[in-house]
Amino acid sequence: PFDVLIVGGGPAGAAAAVYAARKGIRVGVAAERFGGQVNDTMAIENYISVLETDGPKFAAALEAQVRHYEVDIMNLQRADKLIPAAQPGGLVGVQLANGATLQARSVILSTGARWRNVNVPGEQEYKNKGVAYCPHCDGPLFKGKRVSVIGGGNSGVEAAIDLAGIVQHVTLIEFADQLKADAVLVSKLKSLPNVTIHVNAQTTEITGADGKVNGLKYKDRVSGVEHLVPLEGVFVQIGLVPNTEFLKGTVELSRFGEIVVDAKGHTNVEGVFAAGDCTTVPYKQIVIAAGEGAKAALSAFDHLIRQPVA
Ligand code: FAD
Numbered sequence: 001p002f003d004v005l006i007v008g009g010g011p012a013g014a015a016a017a018v019y020a021a022r023k024g025i026r027v028g029v030a031a032e033r034f035g036g037q038v039n040d041t042m043a044i045e046n047y048i049s050v051l052e053t054d055g056p057k058f059a060a061a062l063e064a065q066v067r068h069y070e071v072d073i074m075n076l077q078r079a080d081k082l083i084p085a086a087q088p089g090g091l092v093g094v095q096l097a098n099g100a101t102l103q104a105r106s107v108i109l110s111t112g113a114r115w116r117n118v119n120v121p122g123e124q125e126y127k128n129k130g131v132a133y134c135p136h137c138d139g140p141l142f143k144g145k146r147v148s149v150i151g152g153g154n155s156g157v158e159a160a161i162d163l164a165g166i167v168q169h170v171t172l173i174e175f176a177d178q179l180k181a182d183a184v185l186v187s188k189l190k191s192l193p194n195v196t197i198h199v200n201a202q203t204t205e206i207t208g209a210d211g212k213v214n215g216l217k218y219k220d221r222v223s224g225v226e227h228l229v230p231l232e233g234v235f236v237q238i239g240l241v242p243n244t245e246f247l248k249g250t251v252e253l254s255r256f257g258e259i260v261v262d263a264k265g266h267t268n269v270e271g272v273f274a275a276g277d278c279t280t281v282p283y284k285q286i287v288i289a290a291g292e293g294a295k296a297a298l299s300a301f302d303h304l305i306r307q308p309v310a
Pocket of ligand 1: 007008009010011012013030031032033034035036037038040041042043044045046047077078079080110111112113114115133134137138243246275276277278284285286287289
């Protein structure tokens with residue numbers, strides 16, 4: 001069995017692997033797609049000590065650092081089920097989609113999350129070419145430009161307030177008849193001079209030309225009239241979904257599906273730890289996921305050295 005088995009190979013899983021492997025114990029990583037979300041990222045400009053890089057380069061560097069140690073990387077392997085230990089200190093099982101079950105003395109879950117798409121024409125075509133999902137990551141790329149935020153919940157309204165300080169103009173598009181964000185955020189948003197809010201507005205298309213976004217079409221759900229907003233960027237803020245469906249019923253999840261962890265990355269299942277975007281830890285960012293992965297690995301090691309001698 002593995003001493004530490006990591007499920008997920010994004011920044012959290014890679015950091016956990018490096019930290020665990022450096023303890024000289026047996027470490028494995030099972031990942032559906034090693035690298036995780038950074039594979040889909042263009043510019044990364046907020047990973048501390050790295051002025052600028054791009055996603056594929058960052059993912060390759062993650063993998064190279066993990067491979068520098070004796071880590072068993074099982075790429076293209078999806079976990080379908082977690083089997084808690086039968087007794088305290090027993091082995092935890094991770095069942096893979098291919099039918100095999102891996103056994104480990106401790107498991108770190110770092111399966112990440114995915115942004116919910118609006119599924120309108122133009123979204124896929126212009127991803128990273130004007131269509132963005134993370135204001136902390138991509139906001140500064142739109143300095144002085146016009147953008148729209150789709151979604152009027154807390155994340156959408158927070159994003160609009162954040163972006164309004166950077167870009168020239170923000171148009172917030174909400175499908176429902178009112179913004180669902182906290183009242184204090186909504187009044188802050190309404191006080192900003194360079195923000196326009198449309199409620200009852202259904203996004204129908206993200207338009208573009210020459211490989212770049214140039215507008216957003218929405219339908220007024222009351223009048224039925226279609227409008228075109230000329231702009232350079234669209235931030236989709238309709239939810240981040242943790243990749244934790246396979247854990248339902250085994251590990252405690254929040255109402256958003258995030259794995260509930262304490263300050264040391266413990267889940268409610270003995271010997272099972274979690275880190276990164278799949279957890280309740282706030283702010284979904286690479287530097288945070290990496291830090292949490294390191295922390296979970298140290299917690300797993302702490303757990304292992306406390307096991308009675310067999
Ligand atoms: P992820 O990167 O999501 O990795 C999850 C891993 O788990 C993957 O290997 C995945 O294949 C695997 N996995 C999932 N389910 C299973 C399963 N059942 N079994 C096995 N493996 C599984 N952050 C920044 O800090 N700066 C940026 O500039 C930035 N730009 C971004 C741009 C885009 C387009 C996106 C989508 C995100 C961006 N982010 C950025 C956010 C950042 O990518 C995430 O916060 C970070 O990748 C989270 O790391 P993670 O390891 O927790 O999860």
